[in-house]
Amino acid sequence: MTLSIAGVAARPKTATPVQTRKFRLPLRWISPVALVLLWQLASSTGVLSPDKLASPLTVAESAGELIADGQLGEAFAVSITRVLFGFLIGGFAGVVLGLASGLSRWGETLLDPPVQMLRTLPHLGLIPLFILWFGIGEEPKLALVAAGVAFPLYLNLHAGIRQTDPGLVEAARVLGYNRFERIVHVVLPSAVPQTLVGLRIAFGTAWLSLIVAEQINADAGLGFLINNAREFLRTDVVVVGLVVYALLGLTTDALVRLLERRILRWRAR
Amino acid sequence: MASPVKPAVSVRGLHKAFGARTVLDGIDLEVEPGEFVALLGRSGCGKSTLLRILAGLDREVGGEVEVPGTVSIAFQQPRLLPWRKVWRNISLGLHKPDGRAVALKALEEVRLTDHADAWPLTLSGGEAQRVSLARALVREPDLLLLDEPFGAxxxxxxxxxxxxxxxxxxxxxxxxxxxTHDVDEALLLADRILVLDEGRVVATHHVGLPRPRRRASVVEQRTRVLADLGVDVEEAA
Structure with missing residues (x-):
């Protein structure tokens, strides 16, 4: 929202004599900024103890230090790698299973029931099993991320394929498309919007899974940074870690939206 | 007495039912090559079902259906692939190496060359329907099926x-x-009009007017066709 408002305001065409102010903070920012100021005020006056929550300035300071000494960068790299590999494994499984059950009757008959049953399990509840199966190293972390990614991708890809307009498939049939062409030009493209929704959800659950997984005996990564900080009552470092998690989530969300705009540009009217 | 030219469509004793409901009840139909035939009837008379059968979209039927050669179709909704550019909508499925050139030529015939690289959703209803026609014709069909293409x-x-x-x-x-269910449209375009009712051909009209036809020239026949459809014009007026 704010982006588009800023974009319109920045366009030279809309520049009218009335628009003399160069700097315009969108109104939506008023309350968030006020909250941060209030937070800082509460910390400065001692109402909010640093043991409970560090002040925004301290958090910013610690962030600077963590970046400078490389701790944050290292933790960041470890966590990103976990998400990346977990995402690849889960994404591959979700897409392969989704295609198989979306495109073939037998695939759907055999695959869909168990997947639909398993998806009702909260996947974060699988941690005890994953620890028993995979130990406490990297594997259970990747497995948790993968599980979090595979289900939303499967479900949305499958639903997207099923939602294909039968009228378009019929037309393609009469017009001489072979089966391969019907899949590539009709069925799969019509499943793309729903699949992108799945991709966004998958990224969301990937980060969530990572945060939970990094509570398992992590010796590196953002989760380790946060847990370590907790033991020393460093609420400033905890907040830095949380902010990084949030930024990562925002970044992947923005990436998918960018991808959507690029891939779904045919929707533009 | 065998006809020297093979008909474009040959249907004998065609029967189709959805469950207990009979939709087509013994249709006999022959269409000569190059002949323009209009199927006229109220909604639910079975005309669209007949078209779907001829298009090969429904094969669970009784009776004989012969549609030699290539068949092409344009529907009431243009049914273009919104995620493929206009020209690709025309060339896809053609299996020709110079697809774009073929598509551009077809677009020229419907006067839409400028829109070759447009996305279908940016077209108006009439433009999209013209693309749909171009897409049907570029396949050089022996039989062109038009399922109420002007209805919307x-x-x-x-x-x-x-x-x-x-x-x-x-x-x-x-x-x-x-x-179609538009009598004037049928009279303006067709050589022959078949009136369908409750799954049977209840009347056949040979229009026999010189082309290009004018609206005024079809008025006289209009009354007769409407009578076959069960509409009393005198009464309506």
Whole structure:
């Protein structure tokens, strides 16, 4: 929202004599900024103890230090790698299973029931099993991320394929498309919007899974940074870690939206 | 007495039922190559079902259906692939190496060359329907099926489309089977009109008017066709 408002305001065409102010903070920012100021005020006056929550300035300071000494960068790299590999494994499984059950009757008959049953399990509840199966190293972390990614991708890809307009498939049939062409030009493209929704959800659950997984005996990564900080009552470092998690989530969300705009540009009217 | 030319469509004793409901009840139909036939009837008379069967979209039928050669179709909704550019909508499924050139030529015939690289959703209803026609004709069909292709268009666009279809038909001469519930449209375009009711052909009209036809010239026959459809014009007026 704010982006588009800023974009319109920045366009030279809309520049009218009335628009003399160069700097315009969108109104939506008023309350968030006020909250941060209030937070800082509460910390400065001692109402909010640093043991409970560090002040925004301290958090910013610690962030600077963590970046400078490389701790944050290292933790960041470890966590990103976990998400990346977990995402690849889960994404591959979700897409392969989704295609198989979306495109073939037998695939759907055999695959869909168990997947639909398993998806009702909260996947974060699988941690005890994953620890028993995979130990406490990297594997259970990747497995948790993968599980979090595979289900939303499967479900949305499958639903997207099923939602294909039968009228378009019929037309393609009469017009001489072979089966391969019907899949590539009709069925799969019509499943793309729903699949992108799945991709966004998958990224969301990937980060969530990572945060939970990094509570398992992590010796590196953002989760380790946060847990370590907790033991020393460093609420400033905890907040830095949380902010990084949030930024990562925002970044992947923005990436998918960018991808959507690029891939779904045919929707533009 | 065998006809020297193989008919474009040959249907004998066609029967189709959905469960207990009989939709087509013994249809006999022959369409000569290059003939323009209109199937006229109320909604639910079975005309669209007949078209779907001829298009090969429904094969669970009783009776004989023979549709030699290539068949092409344009539907009431243009049914373009929104995620493929206009020209690809025309060339896809053709399996020709110079797809774009073929598509551009087809677009020229419906006067839409400028829109070759547009996304289908940016087209108006009439433009999309013209693309759909171009897509059907580029396959050089022996039989062109038109399933109420003007039904969703405004009156002015529909007039323009009538001329375009007649023009294209004159140039390419496929056999055409036009499904419609618009009597004037049928009279303006068709050589022969079949009136369908409750799954049977209840009347056949040979229009026999010189082309290009004018609205005024069809008025006289209009009353008779409407009577076959069970509409008493005198009473209505």
């Amino acid at each position: 268009l405004d009156a002015l666009t529909r007039l323009a489309m009538h001329h375009l279809v007649e023009d294209l038909w004159t140039r390419h001469k496929p056999a055409v089977l036009l499904v």
